[in-house]
Amino acid sequence: MSETPAKILTEAEIDDILIAQAEDESAWEEALQVHPAKWVALSLPDQLMARAAFLAQLDGESDVESWLMQAIQERIESEEATFLQKKRNFVHP
Numbered sequence: 001m002s003e004t005p006a007k008i009l010t011e012a013e014i015d016d017i018l019i020a021q022a023e024d025e026s027a028w029e030e031a032l033q034v035h036p037a038k039w040v041a042l043s044l045p046d047q048l049m050a051r052a053a054f055l056a057q058l059d060g061e062s063d064v065e066s067w068l069m070q071a072i073q074e075r076i077e078s079e080e081a082t083f084l085q086k087k088r089n090f091v092h093p
Contacts, residue, residue, distance in 0.1 A: 009017075021027035044052070049064070056067035 052068055052071075053064045056062075056064045059067060061067040061070075
């Protein structure tokens with residue numbers, strides 16, 4: 001049993017559908033609140049970037065920026081867990 005591929009709609013067809021459904025509340029899902037991510041530029045010394053690029057390549061990641069973002073996120077999560085453990089130990093020695 002073969003599936004027929006979904007028809008790719010043109011921009012005009014999409015516009016027609018949206019216009020037809022604009023006043024029909026049942027055609028719409030509940031509104032979503034979207035908050036765009038804020039980016040911060042970070043300068044790193046050349047030697048540190050070279051080390052990061054090498055390690056990213058060892059991990060099979062061709063995009064060093066993605067690898068760095070993952071590494072930073074993992075480190076922050078680790079530091080937060082350590083902080084929470086120290087806080088628990090301080091409150092309940």
